[in-house]
Structures are given as structure tokens and as C-alpha cells.
Amino acid sequence: MTGDRGAAPVETRALREVCGRYPTGVAVVTCRGADGEGPVGVTVNSFTSVSLDPALVLFCMHRDSRALTAVEKAGAFAVNILAADQAALCRAFARRDTADFGGLPHGAGATGSPVLGDALAFLDCRLHTTFPGGDHTIVVGEVVDLGLLREEQPLTYFRSGHPRLEVLG
Template sequence: MGVTVNSFTSVSLDPPLVLFCIHHKSRVWPVVKEAEAFTVNILAEDQADVCRVFATKEHPHFSMVGSRAGRTGAPILDDALGYLECALHRVIDGGDHLIVIGRVVDLGVQRDDGPLTFFRSGHLRLEI
């Protein structure tokens, strides 16, 4: 099971920690909690369709894109720009959302393209 999130950031380099925010009632949260792991798949600029797949409530998402299990068993998208595979580190109540902190246990860059960006309700290309 996967989800598109709009709040993701680095927390610490030592130890390597990242976080994302997810609604308390999300159907994805119980899966992450039980697995005690997740992967942040960073999408490339040509993957807006993949972003939309994971933003819907339709399931199963992973039947629509290629993926493989990472070290923790969390799915890594085959064609993602890069990934951060994480073990669940801590969860903080953040109002109607949970702040989910993960310790990075593996990471990789799989493509040499620009990242997918989202601004003002649309996907844009970054000119670097």
C-alpha cells in the first residue's frame, strides 16, 4: 500500500532521519505501523501519473507500477528517481496528522533526471 504525501523532510544527518506527515485516519498508517518500516520513493519529473495513482483511494496501487521489496520489506518503485528506505523511529501526534519519523537504513539513486515538483495544484519542471 502506498500514498502520495505533501509533507516530507530531512530531520537529521546523524543519525539519518526523515519524516512525513499522514492523516490519523489514513488507511496507509496501520500498514506502516505494523510493518515498522516504509520507503520514501522520490519521483522523477516524468512521473506525475505515478503520483496521481498513489494520491487516489483506489487499491492496489502497486499492481499499477513495478516495485521490489527493499531490505525492510517496504516497496521500492522500480522507476523512481531515488528512494530512502526507513525503519520506523518515532511517531508524534500532530493534531489531525501524525508526524512519522524514520531512520534511513538504505538509499539509492536510480535515475539521472529532475525531480517531480508540485506547486499551485500542478506539476512543474525545475530548471536547474
Template sequence: MSLANTVPHMGGDIDPRKFRDVLGQFCTGLTVVTSMTDGAPTGFTCQSFSSLSLDPPLVVLCPSKSSTTWPRIRNSGRFCINILADHHETLSDRFAVSGGDKFTDIEFGSSPNGSPLLPDALAWLDCTLHAEYDGGDHSIVVGRVHALDAVSDSRPLLFHRGRYARTAEQ
């Protein structure tokens, strides 16, 4: 059977709402990308994150071009990706909004490159900016991983159909 016989023709524009709804069927994990910029901690929630390469060790993340935080992190040239645990909904919400001091009342550690490590993260990856590409209304950022660790055995915080989700109890 040929794919040409099973895939419908995709003519015309794609409705943005339908696009979001369809892609919302794909469950993703959640991260907070952090850095020190101008001597202060900064960060943003990012669900578009994936491994890219083992040799060299590369990851990819896709911040929105409307982000006011990513340009500051880009200028620092280094960042830490904190993978969130299932009890981090409030933390994810806090870092998903623009403006304000997102680190108020958060005690954080420091990664080897000096970026904030969030408390009780499942894992973290310390990166430098390797490359950045245009991706429509997002940027495609490639980070070179220099250090990493898995530090918790909690379950991940997930995002599915526009809301938080969790893995089943085992």
C-alpha cells in the same frame, strides 16, 4: 527594528482555504511511501517529507490521519520513501487515492528491508518507524534510515499551488 513592529497580530481563526492557498506557495517534492503488509505491497503519495537529522539519520513525513494506508504501514514498522521524478504524475495520482490495488501493472523492486522500490524513482530511503507524534489532522512520523540511494538523474516531480510543477529545462 523589532519583529514585534513588523508582524501583525494573529487573532481569531485561520480560514482553512486561505491556509492552503498560502502554504501552496511553498513548492514541495513528491514521494510515494511503500511497504509490504500482510504479504502484499501498499503505499501512498506523500508531499510532506523532509530530512530531520544526520546523526542518527532520520527523516520526517506527515500522513493524514484519514489515511487508510498509513496504519497498515505503521503496523509493519518499516517503509521505503520513493522520491518521484518529473515523469511520475500518473504514479503520484494512483497512490494518492484510497482503496484499490495501487500496484496493478507496476513492476517494482525490493528495498533491503523488503519494501517496494518504484521504477525510475529519483531516490529511495529504507526506513523503520522511529517515532510518531500527533500533528493535528496529520501524524508526524520520524523514520530511521537504514539504506538509501539516488538512482536517477531525472528532474523531480514538484507540487506548487495545488498542481504539479517541474523545474525549468537546463
């Protein structure tokens, strides 16, 4: 470790490699599409709880993302926490083009945002605020509804893969 604050910026690939050593959960953020478009969804692993009172959560999304524009226009979104058996769903929503909701079981949450029927759990949120964060935007939502949909291990992300957690006792 160095304390040199005048150091050159880190390389993107190196940052990705180091941050890839930190295991995270995986979620799909969904919202209503604008102007008659179908629902929009995107995979995130940058989701976390912010506050219990008021109930706030956040995720980060690339500032040029079409899904970010949809979330801002809708003023609401749902965070669908994925289960260990949903790696294919994770990959479908990780593509640049939004995955097709056609055959995907989902319903409208309290805000009208799509809630994925097979998710592990969900949080339905009103858009609270956004903050710039480099090439991403930090999106904060106020939770207005939530639920546990099934009992299963969560989908994890570690070193570009989806290892299963070892469940103790």
C-alpha cells in the same frame, strides 16, 4: 501580519491556498501490507530530512489514513522520490484507495518495503517514532538503505500542479 494570538483559527481553504505557494517535492511512501494484503502506497509532499546522525527523515500523513495504519503495523517504510515524468503515478497514489502495484515495477528494500523501480531515488526506513500533529501524524523513520535510481528532474508540486524546474548552468 498581525500579532493577535487570540485570533480565530484560520480557514482550511485559506491555509491550503497559502501553503500551495510553497513548492515541494513529491514522494510515494510505500510499505508491506498487513495480513497478506498487497503493498500499500500513498503520495506525500510533506517529506524532509531531520538528522544526519542518526539518519532520520519524516513525512506527515492523515491520522485516519489506511496507509498510516499499514506503516505502523509493518514497522518500516520506503520513501520513493518521484521524477518529473511521474505525475500520473503521483495522482494514482494520491487517491483514497491505494493504487495497484500489479504492473508497477518494484522490488523489496532492506526492510521488505516496496521500492519503486522507476523512482528517482529511495530511502528505506525503519519506523523510529510518531507524533500527533493535529489531523495528521508526523512519522519519523531511521534510514537503513538508500539509493539514486536514475538521473532526472524531480517531480514538484506548486499551486495544485507539477511545474518543471528551470535548470541553471
